[in-house]
Amino acid sequence: MRPAFYARPVVEVAQALVGCVVTHGECSGVIVETEAYHDSEPACHAFIGLTPRTATLFGPPGRAYVYLSYGMHSLLNAVCEPEGVGAAVLIRALEPLDGIELMASRRGVDPDRSRALCSGPGKLTQALGVTLAANGGDLLGGPVAISRRTGRFSDPVVQRDRRIGITKATELPWRFCLSGSPYLSAPVRARP
DNA sequence: CATGGGATTGACT
């Protein structure tokens, strides 16, 4: 992935990340679901401005923004847009690729139930072993890395939907899913 | 320093 990939409008990057591969150690998976967040809308942590918590979001693009949700789940984001703009793409679900045994053991589920491994933003970080320590790391070459589309994910069909689990700016269609994937955190909603 | 709110998940009715 080139550095300029992330220095674009966050909604564009969110769509472009579907089909890319996230790797941490021996574990990896194909991104099948993302959401975009931007400091211009209140669902984004960066909406409140620059604070210690949001510093990573306003920093250079191509870094990992990892934060703790509900006191127990680490959520992985890719920081986007030029430095000074607070924007990131939340990685919401993966199709498991490598290290499935290890991911299953971290998740405490049967390895045969591969759809239970990474079908949610909290699940995938637990499966990959990503913690708050990854916050601020370089996604191009860091411990947590994202690489470009290959094979059958080279030219994915991506569906748009509204974002999940938020209470503000719920009308924005900033969720992106790999069409027909059985590894999503939730089905794409029917068109209104 | 005390308080309250989550970009979630899994267990349970």
Added chain:
DNA sequence: GTCAATCCCATGC
């Protein structure tokens, strides 16, 4: 469908 676990951090006194 409902609900609690659990903790970082922003805010307010």
